[in-house]
Amino acid sequence: MSQQQKPLTAFAVLSAAAASMALPVADAQAEARPDERVISYRNSQYQEDDAPASRTFNGVTDRYSVNVHQLGFDTPIADDWYLTSELQYETMSGASPMQTYENSDGQSVLVMSGASIDDTRIDLKLAPTRYFEQGTVGGSVAISSENDYQSLAAGVNGSLALFNDMATLQGGVSLAHDTLSPTDPELSTARQQADGATKTTVSLFQGVSLVLNKDSALNLGLVATHSSGYLSDPYKTDDRRPDSRAMLALSSRYRHYLRWGPGQENGWHLDARWYQDDWSVRSQTLTTRLVSRWTGVHWRFELTPMLRYYRQSQAAFYGLEQTPDANNPHSSDARLSTYGALALGLSSELGWKAWSLSLDYQTYDASEGLALVGDTDKETPGLVDYQLFSLGVSYQY
Amino acid sequence: MVTREVIQEVAEGLWRCHFTALGGPCELHLGCDDRRLTQQAAAAVEAETRRIEAKYSRYQPDSVLSQLNARAGLACPIDAETHQLLNFAWLCFQQSDGLFDISSGVLQQAWDFRQPRLPEPQTLQPLLRRIGLERMQLQSDQVQIPADMELDLGGLGKEYAVDRAAAVCQQLGIRSGLIDFGGDIQVLGPKADGSPWLVAVRNPAQPDQPLAGLPVYQGGVASSGNYERGFDLDGRRYCHILNPRTGYPVDYWASVTVVSGSALLAGCLSTIAMLKQATALAWLQQQKQAFLAVTTDGRQHRWPDQPSVE
Amino acid sequence: MNKGITRVAAGLLCGSLLLASGCAQVAPWQRGHLGSDVMSWDSNALKRSLDDHIHSSKEASSGGFGAAGGGCGCNG
Numbered sequence: 077m078s079q080q081q082k083p084l085t086a087f088a089v090l091s092a093a094a095a096s097m098a099l100p101v102a103d104a105q106a107e108a109r110p111d112e113r114v115i116s117y118r119n120s121q122y123q124e125d126d127a128p129a130s131r132t133f134n135g136v137t138d139r140y141s142v143n144v145h146q147l148g149f150d151t152p153i154a155d156d157w158y159l160t161s162e163l164q165y166e167t168m169s170g171a172s173p174m175q176t177y178e179n180s181d182g183q184s185v186l187v188m189s190g191a192s193i194d195d196t197r198i199d200l201k202l203a204p205t206r207y208f209e210q211g212t213v214g215g216s217v218a219i220s221s222e223n224d225y226q227s228l229a230a231g232v233n234g235s236l237a238l239f240n241d242m243a244t245l246q247g248g249v250s251l252a253h254d255t256l257s258p259t260d261p262e263l264s265t266a267r268q269q270a271d272g273a274t275k276t277t278v279s280l281f282q283g284v285s286l287v288l289n290k291d292s293a294l295n296l297g298l299v300a301t302h303s304s305g306y307l308s309d310p311y312k313t314d315d316r317r318p319d320s321r322a323m324l325a326l327s328s329r330y331r332h333y334l335r336w337g338p339g340q341e342n343g344w345h346l347d348a349r350w351y352q353d354d355w356s357v358r359s360q361t362l363t364t365r366l367v368s369r370w371t372g373v374h375w376r377f378e379l380t381p382m383l384r385y386y387r388q389s390q391a392a393f394y395g396l397e398q399t400p401d402a403n404n405p406h407s408s409d410a411r412l413s414t415y416g417a418l419a420l421g422l423s424s425e426l427g428w429k430a431w432s433l434s435l436d437y438q439t440y441d442a443s444e445g446l447a448l449v450g451d452t453d454k455e456t457p458g459l460v461d462y463q464l465f466s467l468g469v470s471y472q473y
Numbered sequence: 474m475v476t477r478e479v480i481q482e483v484a485e486g487l488w489r490c491h492f493t494a495l496g497g498p499c500e501l502h503l504g505c506d507d508r509r510l511t512q513q514a515a516a517a518v519e520a521e522t523r524r525i526e527a528k529y530s531r532y533q534p535d536s537v538l539s540q541l542n543a544r545a546g547l548a549c550p551i552d553a554e555t556h557q558l559l560n561f562a563w564l565c566f567q568q569s570d571g572l573f574d575i576s577s578g579v580l581q582q583a584w585d586f587r588q589p590r591l592p593e594p595q596t597l598q599p600l601l602r603r604i605g606l607e608r609m610q611l612q613s614d615q616v617q618i619p620a621d622m623e624l625d626l627g628g629l630g631k632e633y634a635v636d637r638a639a640a641v642c643q644q645l646g647i648r649s650g651l652i653d654f655g656g657d658i659q660v661l662g663p664k665a666d667g668s669p670w671l672v673a674v675r676n677p678a679q680p681d682q683p684l685a686g687l688p689v690y691q692g693g694v695a696s697s698g699n700y701e702r703g704f705d706l707d708g709r710r711y712c713h714i715l716n717p718r719t720g721y722p723v724d725y726w727a728s729v730t731v732v733s734g735s736a737l738l739a740g741c742l743s744t745i746a747m748l749k750q751a752t753a754l755a756w757l758q759q760q761k762q763a764f765l766a767v768t769t770d771g772r773q774h775r776w777p778d779q780p781s782v783e
Numbered sequence: 784m785n786k787g788i789t790r791v792a793a794g795l796l797c798g799s800l801l802l803a804s805g806c807a808q809v810a811p812w813q814r815g816h817l818g819s820d821v822m823s824w825d826s827n828a829l830k831r832s833l834d835d836h837i838h839s840s841k842e843a844s845s846g847g848f849g850a851a852g853g854g855c856g857c858n859g
Contacts, residue, residue, distance in 0.1 A: 086568035087733070087742065087760040093564050094636075094738050097557040111613065118829045122837065146829045162832060201832075279846065285824070290535075293817055295824055299846035325847035331822045341547065343821030351844040359844040367821040371548045371617070378821075388843050411843050423826070436830065442841070460841055468829065550819055 109158050109207040116148040116470035118434075124170065125461040127186055139188075139460065140170035148470075156207045164199040173458040175313035176408040177398035184396060184455035189311065193259075197222045211236040216250070227254040233281070246283040246297070252276070258310040266310045273306035283327075295329040308407070314400050315407045317393065323353040343367040351388075357412065359388035375428045382421035382438075387447050390414040396454055410458030416446025417459075434468040480515055482508070486665055490515040494522045495631050497655035503642065504649030504665045514645045518638040518652075525634045529558070529626045531578070538626055546620030548610075559611050562629060565741045566606040572748035573741065576618070577604045577717035578625030584722075586713055589704040597720040604717045632695060632740035635659045639735075652736075658694040659736045675700065677727035677767050684773075685765060693736035697743040698728030699769070710769065714747050724769055725750035732763040 124139035144166040153159045175187040198221050205214035213234045220227040231250030238245065254275040258267040283297035301323040308317040327349040334342040349361040363384040370377045391412040393405035400406040421438035442459040480490045483502075488511045490501040501518060505511045529538045541549050551559070565573040579600045583592035603621045610617040618624065626633075631654050638652045639659040650661040651670045660670050669688035676684035680700040687694065699712035703722065711722045729746040733739040742762060746753040754774055757764050765775045825831050839845040 085759050085761070086745065086756070087738070087762055089568055090561070090564055090741060091734050091738055093557075093561050094735050097554075097561065116827075116829055118833075120833055144833060146833065148829050150828075160828060162829065164832070281846075287817060290817070293822065297847065301846050323844075323846060325844065327847040329824055331817075331824070333817065333819060333822055341819055341821050343819065343823075349844070349847040351847065353843075355843075357843045359842070361844070361847075369819075369821050376548075380826075386838075386842060386844075391843065411841060417842070423830070434827075434830075438834075440841075462837075462841075464833075464837065466830070466833070468827075470827075 109152060109156055109205075110150070111152060112472045113151040114148070114470055114472050116146075116468060118144075118146040118148075118466055118468035120144040120146070120464060120466040122462060122464050125463075127173070127188060128457050140168055140172060142166050142168040146468075153204065157204055158207065159202065159204045161203070162199075162201045164197070164201075166197045166199075167195075168197070169194045172311065173410065174311060176396055176410060176456070176458045178396040178454065179398075184457050186457045187313065195223045211244075218252075224257050224259050225254065226257075227252060229253075231279075242287045244285040246281070246285070248281040250279045250281075252279075254305075256306060256310065264310070264313075266308070266312075266315065270306055270308070270310035275303060275305035275307060277301060277303040291333040293331045295327075295331075297325075297327040297329075299323075299325045299327075301325075309409060312407065312409055314402075315409065316402075316405050317407055318355065318405055321353055321355055323351065325349055325351045341369050341371075343369075355412070356392040357388055357390070359386065361386045375426070377427070378423075378425040380421075380423040382419070382423065384419040384421070385416070385446075386419070387416035387449070388414065389447070389450050408458075410456045410460075413444070413454070413456045413459075414447045414450055415442055415444050415456055415459055416448055417442035418446060430472045432470045432472075434466070434470075436464070436466040436468075438464040440464070480508075480512060488515075490518075492519050492522075494519065495526050495634060495654060497631075499638075499655070500653045501638070501642075502651045502653070502670075503647055503661075505647050510645060510647070514642050514647055517641045517645065521637050521641050522634050522654075525630065525637060528554075529630045529633075531625050531627070538624060541616065541618065542623050545618050545622055548615045548617040550615050553613075556611070556613055556616075558626065558629065558633060559609070559616055559624075561737070561741075562624075562626070563606060563609065563611055565629075565745065569745040569748060571605075571607070572717065573628070573745050574604055574606050574717040575624050575626060575628065576606050576609070576622050577715060578627065579603050579623050580715045580717070580720050583720065584711075584713070584715065586702045586704055586711075589706040589711075591706070591711070592720075601718070601720050628744055629737065629741065631655065632657045632693070632736040635736035636693070654736075656696055657736045657740055658689075660689045660691050660694070663690045672732075674730045674765055675728065678771065684767070687730070687732060687763070687765070689732060692732055692734050693739040694730065694732050695736055695739035695743050696728055696730040697740075697747045699724075699726070700728065714744070716748060723747050723750055726753065727767045727769045727771075729753070729757075729766040730764060731757075738762075 122142040122144065124141065127139055144164065147163045148161065150158070150160045170193065171188045172193065173186050174189050176184050179185050199218070201216065201218040203214060203216040205212050211234060214232070216231045218229040229250060229252035231248055233246065233248030235244055235246045256270045256273045258270050261267040261271050279299060279301040281297065281299045283295060285293060285295040287293050302320070304320040307319060307321055309315045327347065330346045332344045334344060336342065345365040345367065347363040351359040361384065363382065365380050365382045367378060367380045391407065393407060394412045395406055396408055417440060419438055419440040421436065423434065423436040425432055425434040441461045444456050479492065480488055483489045486504055486506050488503045488505060490503065492499050499522060501515060503511055503514060527533060528536055530536045531538050533539060537555055562575045583596045583600055603623070608619050608622065635652050635654045635657050636659055639661055642650060642661055648662045649665055652659045652661070658672055663669055669690045671686040672689050672694045673683040674685045674687060674696060675698065676682045677698050677700050697714065699710050699714070701713060703710060703712035710724065714723050715721065716723055726747050729743040731739040731743040731746070733742060742760060746757050746766065749756055754766070757766065758776060763777060765773065767773050
C-alpha cells in the first residue's frame with residue numbers, strides 16, 4: 077500500500093472520457109431508468125365537515141377524520157430495473173351515513189351510524205419496472221387490509237416509444253380481488269350476508285402520449301373496468317346494488333410549457349375525464365393546475381394552485397324512499413346521486429440539494445346544485461365536504 | 474433530408490465523398506468495394522454531421538446550445554449526448570488548469586480578426602468576468618450556467634462530428650478510410666494494401682505548403698495553429714486562440730499537431746498545448762501522444778523523433 | 784359493452800397514431816421543455832395515490848388517467 081499512485085495524465089483522463097462517448101449515442105432514447113434512490117414520507121390529515129344537524133335524524137353529526145402516513149421508497153434494483161414501493165397506514169374515526177330518506181315535508185333526512193367507527197387500513201404496493209431502449213415493462217402488486225375489508229391486486233403494464241419518441245403507447249391490465257367482513261354482523265342481515273362476500277375487478281388500460289410541439293404534449297387514455305360480486309354497501313340500510321358493473325373512462329391530459337423570466341418556468345396542466353357505467357352513472361371531471369417553478373443553484377421552489385370540477389348524474393337505482401321495494405336494486409348513498417363538487421388546492425415544494433419539503437392543502441365542496449346539468453330537487457345531505465392538509469419530506473441519493 | 478454529398482471513385486475501391494457542413498469542407502476517403510455501401514455511408518455521415526451541427530451550432534437559435542445559453546441562469550434538462558460533451562469540456566477545463574474554457578467564446582465580441590485592431594481594456598474586462606467554467610453546475614440530466622455565461626462548443630464540435638462520422642462508417646462495416654473535416658482527421662484504418670495514410674501538416678509560415686507528412690494507420694489527427702484566423706500588427710501575430718484569463722491571443726506556438734486515439738482527443742490536446750504556451754512542451758511529452766509543434770520563431774519539436782515523412 | 788370498448792379502443796389507437804405521424808417532428812434535442820419537471824403527467828407518487836384514493840372513495844367514478852380503480856373498502 078506504500079506505493080504512491082502516479083497522477084493520471086490529461087490524456088489518460090480525456091481518453092477514458094472520449095472512449096465512453098465516441099461510439100454511437102442513440103438519439104432516440106425513450107424513458108431512461110432513473111439512477112437515484114428516493115425515500116419519502118408524507119403525513120396527511122383528512123377532515124370531513126360535520127353533517128348538517130337540522131337534517132340529521134339521530135343528532136350524530138361528526139363525520140370522518142383520517143390520519144394518513146405514507147412511506148415511499150424508490151430504488152434501482154438491477155441494471156435496467158427500478159422498483160417503486162409505498163406503504164400506507166391510516167387511522168380513521170367518525171360516523172358515516174347509514175341511510176338518507178325523504179320525509180313527508182319533502183326534506184331529506186340523514187341517518188348516521190350511531191357509534192363512532194374506528195378503523196385502520198394498511199396498504200402496501202410494489203411496482204418493479206424494466207426499462208428497454210424503446211419502452212418499459214412493469215408489474216404491480218398491492219395488498220390492502222382493513223378490519224372489515226381485504227384487497228389483493230396485481231397488474232402488468234408497458235409502454236412503447238414510436239416515431240423517434242414523438243408518440244408513446246401505454247397499456248396495462250390489472251386484477252383485484254376483495255373480501256368483505258363487516259364489523260358487528262349482529263346489527264343487520266345485510267352485514268351478515270356480506271360476511272365473506274367477495275368482489276372481483278378486472279381493468280384494461282390503453283393510452284398514448286404525443287409530443288405536439290416543443291412546448292406542448294398530450295396524453296389520451298381509455299380505461300375499461302368490470303366489477304362483479306358483492307358491490308353493495310353492507311353498512312347502509314336498504315342498499316342493494318346489481319352484482320356487476322361495467323365502467324368506461326376516457327381521459328385526456330394536456331401540458332403546456334410557459335416561461336416568464338430567467339430561472340423561472342411553468343407548466344400549465346389541463347386534465348379532463350369522461351366516465352360512464354352501466355348503472356347509468358355518467359360523470360365529467362376537469363382539473364387544471366399551474367406548476368410554477370423557481371430554480372437556484374442549490375434550491376428550487378414550486379408552487380401549484382389547482383382547481384378541479386367534478387359532476388355526476390345519479391345511478392338508475394338511486395332513491396330516497398324510506399321503505400323501498402325489497403325486490404329492486406336500491407341505494408340512498410349520496411355518492412350515487414346527482415351532484416357536483418369543486419376542489420381547490422395549493423401545493424408547494426421547497427427543494428434544497430437532495431432534500432425536499434412539501435406542504436399541500438386541498439378543500440373539497442360537494443353539493444346538489446353544483447351538478448349544474450340535470451340536478452334534482454332532492455336534497456342530498458349525505459354529500460361530504462372535506463379539507464386535506466399534507467406535509468411531506470423526501471431525500472434523494 | 475437533401476443529400477448533397479458528391480461521390481467519385483478516385484482509384485479502384487477508393488472513394489472520395491465531399492459535402493459542406495460545419496462551416497467548411499467535409500471529406501471522406503473510403504476504402505470500399507461496394508458503390509452502394511459507400512453511398513449509404515456518405516449519406517449517413519452527412520445526416521449525422523448535420524444533426525450535430527443543428528444540435529450544437531451557436532448560430533442556430535433553436536440548437537440545444539443556443540437554448541442552453543438562452544436559458545442561462547436556469548437549470549436545463551439535457552440528454553445523455555449533451556451531458557457527455559459538456560462533461561468532456563469540463564474535463565478539458567480541469568486538465569488544462571482552466572485554460573481550455575468553452576465559456577471564453579464571449580471574447581470574440583472584443584476581437585474582430587478581420588481588422589488589425591487591439592480591443593480596449595474597458596471592453597475586455599467585463600467580458601473576462603463572464604468567463605469561468607467552474608461556475609457551471611453539471612449533472613447527468615441537467616446543467617445550470619450563470620445568467621451571464623455563454624457556452625460555445627466551437628472548440629470541440631467539429632472534432633466530435635469527425636469521430637461520430639467514423640463511428641457511422643464503422644457501423645456500416647467500413648474499416649479502411651480517412652475522414653477529414655477541415656483539417657480535423659480521423660483515420661478509420663489503413664489503406665486496402667495495408668499502408669498508412671499520409672496526413673499532411675501545414676507549415677504555419679506558409680499555410681498552403683506542407684511542413685511534413687505524418688503516416689497514420691488509425692486514430693485522430695488535429696492541428697491548432699495561429700494561421701487559421703488572426704492578424705498581424707506591428708510585427709506581431711494576433712491569432713484567434715485566446716487566453717481566457719488575459720483575453721489576449723497566445724503567441725508561443727505557431728502550430729501544434731497531435732495524433733491520438735480520436736479527433737476529439739487530438740483536437741483538445743493540441744488546443745490545450747497552444748494555450749499552455751512554453752510549458753506545453755513538457756506537458757505534451759508526458760501525454761505520450763505523437764505530436765509536432767512549431768514555435769512562432771520556427772523551431773520544431775516532435776515526438777516520437779521520426780514519425781514523419783519529410 | 785365489450786364490442787363498444789373494443790371499437791373505442793381501436794379508434795383511439797388509430798386516431799392517435801395518425802395524429803402522431805401528422806405532427807411536425809420535434810427533434811429530441813428540442814424537447815428540453817417537455818422534459819422539465821413542471822410538465823410531468825402526474826404529481827408525485829404519494830400525493831397522487833392519496834388524491835386518487837380520496838376522490839374515488841367519495842365519488843361514483845374511478846379509473847382514468849392511466850390508472851385502474853379498485854382496492855379499498857370504500858364502495859362508491
